[in-house]
């Protein structure tokens with residue numbers, strides 16, 4: 001059982017998205033999975049080039065992107081993965097640019113234009129989608145975020161079989177709030193993190209375990 005995870009934040013280490021992903025992968029490993037985390041910002045790749053090689057009727061292989069860059073071997077690994085986990089910070093109300101580019105390349109070769117209900121991905125695998133963001137939970141509806149998350153979740157479910165969401169709100173963005181512009185104090189952010197981030201990480205861990213089952 002191999003789970004492939006993708007970090008759509010440029011920040012690695014102890015930051016929000018990578019921490020949530022590591023928690024999920026730790027849960028998956030505790031349930032017996034082998035895991036691999038890929039940091040998208042370390043790869044040199046672009047989004048879909050609209051070349052339509054993956055839609056050509058006489059193509060050699062179904063579900064293969066023709067672009068040759070750092071994503072090619074990664075997409076090759078996706079073909080044999082048993083579950084996929086994607087994590088991204090919210091940037092301007094949607095996924096980060098690297099995650100958006102990745103989503104295009106990951107999904108479009110499997111999109112069956114003749115029948116959207118029949119994915120070209122040959123199997124059904126579980127997928128998980130983690131978002132971390134500044135906005136508080138009580139602001140989500142007013143910002144229109146649930147519709148954005150649901151659209152991406154449903155596309156992943158359409159291509160791969162199923163997809164579950166986990167969110168972390170009001171995340172800590174700076175190491176020292178005294179040194180940067182902010183609409184909240186470092187004390188308020190630290191208090192919120194202390195109270196809620198542990199629960200977010202627990203939900204991520206439980207998601208990781210469910211990806212294995």
Ligand SMILES: Cc1cc2nc3c(=O)[nH]c(=O)nc-3n(C[C@H](O)[C@H](O)[C@H](O)COP(=O)(O)O)c2cc1C
Nearest residue numbers: 009015016017089090091092093132133134135171
């Ligand atoms: C370029 C940029 C745009 C952002 N836009 C939003 C946004 O629209 N909504 C939001 O809630 N947070 C926004 N944020 C905050 C991040 O989503 C949040 O801090 C996230 O948890 C960072 O994840 P990381 O610690 O893994 O990098 C933005 C941050 C950056 C750098």
